[in-house]
Amino acid sequence: MKLGYPCINRSIGCAANRKFRLSSYSEEKLINTIANNLDCMQRILKYNLRNNLLFFRISSDTIPFASHPICDFDWADHFSSKLLEIGRFIITNGMRISMHPDQFILLNSPDMDVTQRSISELEYHCKLLDSMGLDRSAKIQIHVGGVYKDRKQAVGRFVERYESLDESLRERLVVENDDRLYSLRDCLLINELCGMPVIFDSFHHECLNNAEGFFNAVGSASATWCKEDGIPMIDYSCQQEGARKGKHATSIDVALFRDFLEEVRDFDLDIMLEIRDKEKSALKGIGIMKELGLV
Numbered sequence: 001m002k003l004g005y006p007c008i009n010r011s012i013g014c015a016a017n018r019k020f021r022l023s024s025y026s027e028e029k030l031i032n033t034i035a036n037n038l039d040c041m042q043r044i045l046k047y048n049l050r051n052n053l054l055f056f057r058i059s060s061d062t063i064p065f066a067s068h069p070i071c072d073f074d075w076a077d078h079f080s081s082k083l084l085e086i087g088r089f090i091i092t093n094g095m096r097i098s099m100h101p102d103q104f105i106l107l108n109s110p111d112m113d114v115t116q117r118s119i120s121e122l123e124y125h126c127k128l129l130d131s132m133g134l135d136r137s138a139k140i141q142i143h144v145g146g147v148y149k150d151r152k153q154a155v156g157r158f159v160e161r162y163e164s165l166d167e168s169l170r171e172r173l174v175v176e177n178d179d180r181l182y183s184l185r186d187c188l189l190i191n192e193l194c195g196m197p198v199i200f201d202s203f204h205h206e207c208l209n210n211a212e213g214f215f216n217a218v219g220s221a222s223a224t225w226c227k228e229d230g231i232p233m234i235d236y237s238c239q240q241e242g243a244r245k246g247k248h249a250t251s252i253d254v255a256l257f258r259d260f261l262e263e264v265r266d267f268d269l270d271i272m273l274e275i276r277d278k279e280k281s282a283l284k285g286i287g288i289m290k291e292l293g294l295v
Contacts, residue, residue: 037062248276
């Protein structure tokens with residue numbers, strides 16, 4: 001098992017997700033921002049390695065405006081050496097990488113303009129991972145999208161659009177159950193229809209499920225991954241006490257996480273902690289995993 005956290009490290013004094021307003025766009029500003037983000041990403045990865053946090057989600061904002069028509073700068077070529085250097089560090093140290101575009105990614109939208117913008121954004125994510133020299137086990141996770149008053153048609157559009165993508169992108173995509181519209185069962189149906197691996201989100205499953213316990217749910221999702229996809233990834237979080245349903249906790253509940261690990265310990269998983277204090281909870285989590293003999 002590997003354990004990690006997404007995008008931001010609040011302990012090292014830099015941000016790998018800096019961006020700026022479209023109105024102030026310039027090539028110089030873009031280059032400087034990307035250089036900062038990549039330098040900080042390296043610092044985060046080195047911090048993670050020192051602390052045995054071998055799973056990390058790279059920010060979608062690493063390359064600002066990468067999928068916007070305004071960006072005609074060849075960032076992949078300009079930063080090719082730096083990107084490959086980061087990729088070699090990841091591969092050499094046995095680390096795992098993922099990305100998770102924002103909720104506006106809607107492959108199944110009835111509006112083709114929305115869908116095309118979504119595809120352009122996904123192609124940027126794929127290009128970034130490709131530029132690092134990472135294999136297809138570096139995944140891009142997305143949600144199914146909207147229901148649009150007809151769930152069957154919405155799922156059909158999702159599958160059709162997925163199957164129309166370039167193979168290099170399809171090989172990186174995984175679909176995640178959400179907390180309101182598409183349960184694990186829905187995602188497993190999508191896997192049956194097009195072979196897309198399912199990334200299991202434990203917290204979303206608590207919010208929306210079909211009475212599957214964690215053990216069976218993780219087993220079903222894991223079975224959708226093939227060897228080339230790498231070890232199955234899952235997201236873990238828990239409810240923030242006193243907040244609206246579905247709000248992620250500020251800090252990990254150690255007892256709940258230990259119980260979860262005990263329930264799914266028979267599976268080899270890479271676990272992304274979607275906890276708001278990021279590396280602080282990840283350090284607690286890796287301590288629990290060590291206590292249980294899972295790392």
